[in-house]
Amino acid sequence: MVQVHSLNISPPLINSSCAWASDYAQLRELYQCAEIGAITTRTATLKGFNQDETHTVAFSNTSVTTVNSYGYSPHPLASYIEWVYELLTSSGARLKPVIISVTDSDPDKLRELLSQIQSLRSRLRAVSSGHDGTSDLSRFVAIELNTSCPNIKSKPPPAYTLPLLKPLLNVLAESFYEDGTLTIGLKLPPYIYLTQFSDLVDCLAQYSRAGDKEILTIPFAFLTCTNTLGSSLLFTDQVLPRSTTPSSDVQSSFALPTGLGGLGGDAMHSLALGNVYTFSQLLASSEDAAVKDIKVIGVGGVTNPEARKRMHAAGASVVGCATLLGFKGVEGFKLLSQ
């Protein structure tokens, strides 16, 4: 069992945000999967992402690796709000936390996304006493801000450029200072040199302040490391036939219609481990007690039980995966639990 602010994640294994956590049927199947202690939705926006045939995924034919050109979910946040309400209030299933992944590069739109999630949490609080008399259901909902999708044209992942990220962190911080029960995390991209990590930790530390009883608190309860590695390329002879997209143009030898996409799975496991390790070390060595308390969710190339163990050894409190889910469905979590 791992406590991440208001979330109790047991076992500490989750799906990370991805195309296979997109609709209600997929989320319900994940929610009912006994091997995972929390679920994460695909990244939602206010109006839904305009998805077309250029947005897809290809599966490597030599390892558990993917390359994908997806943007965000075509479903708007309003759909996820209703689905999450249904999952948490429908009787029968064991209660587990739901991490709602959201994004927008516009601080005002992010504020609106947060306000919709806070309304959901108010509704959940209102029905909690009648539920099983003990649990405050609002504490089962967390927000993960996706700061790291590599596939959005003319919108670079803000976590690579602090002046783009800070206005978004300010909005998250505002919400947290108003309601300290809110659990907030950041989905980060893979970083490749030390000052990228230390600059981010220094930036987060600026939001630490004394809360109730003068105990230091910080708006950010967890960092999910990492998203896919952008600008990656696979050719059609490197991927499974079911994942190739027929194309008549000159670039038809690329596995993705866009050519470039985000790399996930075995091929980026070492980089993800390095990111988890570096953040864990930096957070642990902080002199600020609130920064020390930030948890790392390790994601990237977790495709077998050994990789899951390596993530914990590198410093992850909770471990997640996406590519394995794409290859094997929820059965993948049984494999990780062996």
Ligand SMILES: Cc1cc2nc3c(=O)[nH]c(=O)nc-3n(C[C@H](O)[C@H](O)[C@H](O)COP(=O)(O)O)c2cc1C
């Ligand atoms: C098809 C696909 C879609 C994804 N969509 C999202 C998304 O909507 N939001 C997000 O934060 N990460 C998304 N990811 C990234 C994953 O959550 C994860 O960070 C990354 O794939 C590395 O983990 P893995 O090696 O287990 O795949 C996606 C990954 C894949 C493969």
